Amino acid sequence: MDSNLHIEEYIDFSRYWQVLKRRWIPATATFAGILTLSLVAALVSEDVYQAEARLQIKPESPDRIGIDDGTPELKGTVLTKDPIETEAQILQSRPILERVIKELDLKSKNGKTLTYKHAIKSFKVSPIIGTELLQVNYEDPDPDVAVAFVERAVELYSEGFTLADRGETKKARDLIDKKLPEAEDAVIQAEENLRLFKNRNGISDVDLQGTNDVNALSRIESQINQVNAQLNDVNARYNRLQGQLGMNWQEASAVSSLSQSKSVQQTLTQLQKVKVELAQKQNFLSDSAPQIISLREEKADLTALLEREISSTLGSGQQGLARNVNILSLGNLKQSQLSEFANLGLRREGLEQKLASFRGEYNKIQRRSNLSPQLQEQQRQLERKLKAAEGTYDTLLKSQNDTGFLIDRDIDKVRVIADAAIAEDTVNPDGKVIVAAGAMMGALFGMALAFLLDLKDNTIKNTQEVENMFAYPLHGVVPDLSLTGEVGQLQLPGTTVEDIPGQMTAMMPLKQAYQNIQVNLKLQDADVEKKVIAITSSVPQEGKSSVSANLAIARAQCGQKILLIDADMRRPSQHRIWEITNQIGLSNVLQGEMQWQDGIQNMMHNLDVLPSGSIPDNPIALLDSPAFNDFVKDVAQNYDQIIFDTPPMIGIPDAKVIGKIADGFLFVVRPGVVDYSSAKVAKKILEGTGEKVLGIIVNGANMNHEPNYYSSYYYAHQE
DSSP: OHHHHHHHHHHHHHHHHHHHHHTHHHHHHHHHHHHHHHHHHHHHOOOOEEEEEEEEEOOOOTTSOOOOSSOHHHHTTOOOSOHHHHHHHHHTOHHHHHHHHHHHTOBOTTSSBOOHHHHHHHEEEEEOTTSSEEEEEEEESSHHHHHHHHHHHHHHHHHHHHHHHHHHHHHHHHHHHHHHHHHHHHHHHHHHHHHHHHHHHTOSOHHHHHHHHHHHHHHHHHHHHHHHHHHHHHHHHHHHHHHHHOSOHHHHHHHHHHHTOHHHHHHHHHHHHHHHHHHHHTTTSOTTSHHHHHHHHHHHHHHHHHHHHHHHHHOTTOGGGGTTOOGGGOOHHHHHHHHHHHHHHHHHHHHHHHHHHHHHHHHHHHHHHTTSHHHHHHHHHHHHHHHHHHHHHHHHHHHHHHHHHHHHOOOOSEEEEEEEEEOSSOOSOOHHHHHHHHHHHHHHHHHHHHHHHHHHOOBOOSHHHHHHHOOSOEEEEEEOGGGGTOSOOOSOOOSSGGGSTTOOOOOHHHHHHHHHHHHHHHHTTTTSOOOEEEEEESSTTSOHHHHHHHHHHHHHHTTOOEEEEEOOSSSOOHHHHHTOOOSSSHHHHHTTSSOHHHHOEEEETTEEEEOOOSOOSOHHHHHTSHHHHHHHHHHHTTOSEEEEEOOOSSSOOHHHHHHHHSSEEEEEEOTTTSBHHHHHHHHHHHHHHOOOEEEEEEEEEOGGGSOHHHHHHHHHTOO
16 A cells, blocks of 8 residues: 555656646746846845944832822832833834934935834834843944934933933822821721721631631532432443343342342252143143142242242342242343342442431531621621731832932933944845745746646646546557657658658657557457447547558558548548548448449558548438448458548547447547547547447657656657
């Protein structure tokens, strides 16, 4: 299987390569166009310079204030969790950049004032992760402009940062001084309220008992879930066995116990033997016979003994549980099931009792826990208020100390670590990178265009696709020699120019192709006579007439006497191939105007040609007549093989009529001419006729478009 997969992968790759070979012109043009554009872009791209600077920012501690008691004034003073990122956004803000643009009088390429939208694309401020540093960059074709832009932006930011920071700090300090006494009073009041609550209710901690109850409920609930899970498992197995055994677990327990009692087994065995013996003797003895009476007494004694044994084993009142079960017929599997079923029944009752006990305890604790929810809620509310008041007071107190320190401190919080300077390398794209990217894009789009064009072309492309389309033997591939500079390929040349019409010189690939075809036909079903062969195609222009002529020559050169008949009485062509007259021929013979011998024209040794003759009004009537059948039988006695050049299959019934008297069809397919739709219709017609198809001949194949398997044979031996 692995080897087949490798073959399929190779064929798929070959198919893709053939697509590129067929469409190499548009693919190459696309590649060359995109590559040219990339070269132009690389040549015209101008140098862009980048100015760089680094700043150290020392913002306030994020937890300097951190207050939120619902007061809008205090919310505005809370610092962000990522101050460096915030400062980077401020440095890139519109007011700073627009002021820099105005002061430096920056213009765009068209002479208009530079806009913020254009400037922000070239101005980048990035925090250096893990530090307090900001990297500031600006790109411009003029290095002096790039440096001036960065310097002025940093100056404006530093001035604004210092003023804004001092103003915000002082404002925050004033608000804190105002709110701190109020926060202290709130803490005192919350403590007093909690103390009065505990004294009034006479409790030290309502939550402690509640916590214990909650833990107990959680523990019992977990136990209930475990018992429920065990009970569900037991019930599942219990119900399955009950359905199999058809009894309850008490009966199963009784039967299991009796099956394990040796005394019961022995007594029951003896009773069964007596019953059998009694039944046998009743067949030939009367009821008053001494043997019958003795056996009946023995049966009664054993039955009474069995009842006592069962009562002794099961206990009084349990004898009826096993009356309907034949204990002796129980196998080991049945006894095992009975024992398991009885154990499951006992376990089931135990789990149900345990579950009821847990639920009772759970309900008891739940009722007790429900008595104190209001007290717990009141205590929690008072404690939450106290905690919130203490938190607010502690935060305000810490913030008061911090803001006092900041106001007294006189330090510049923005420090220039590296002044604005031009980077060593320009930032314009590397020309080599542009060209490489253009080459890659050109190759990609070129291949995409090639495959798109190939998908839109619905014609059959090469021999491999022909074989995939038709499930008939491939007898040969005739190369298209016109692609190599030859004028045409009408028929196979002979040893001299005079022997063959068309004035063609020797062409080895063509000769090899038809020799291969005639050998394959001879080897195929060698025991089956192929006296009459009809050559057809799907549509016109596939070269079936030239194939007919060349195949006839190849067979004649092998020493067979061949008659080539042009049966296409609608568009005959054999007379043009052989450069002979078409005034008389097949149509005249079938109309009774002449004998067939009078229309035969000898073309070379062993090869005669019968043209189509004058074009009749109704060719199908002539072909579907007794005269045609008689004609074929007559000429078949005088030739080794008869080759009919017939019309195409689609739209014309002539070929199907001729196929009735032929030994088989040879189907000609020309890649690049016939499309898939026509080929499918022709294939369906061939299958519908019920006639034998000898095989396929691929005509006019472009060997440059063929996989190596097909092309190597014909050119390997070319001189």
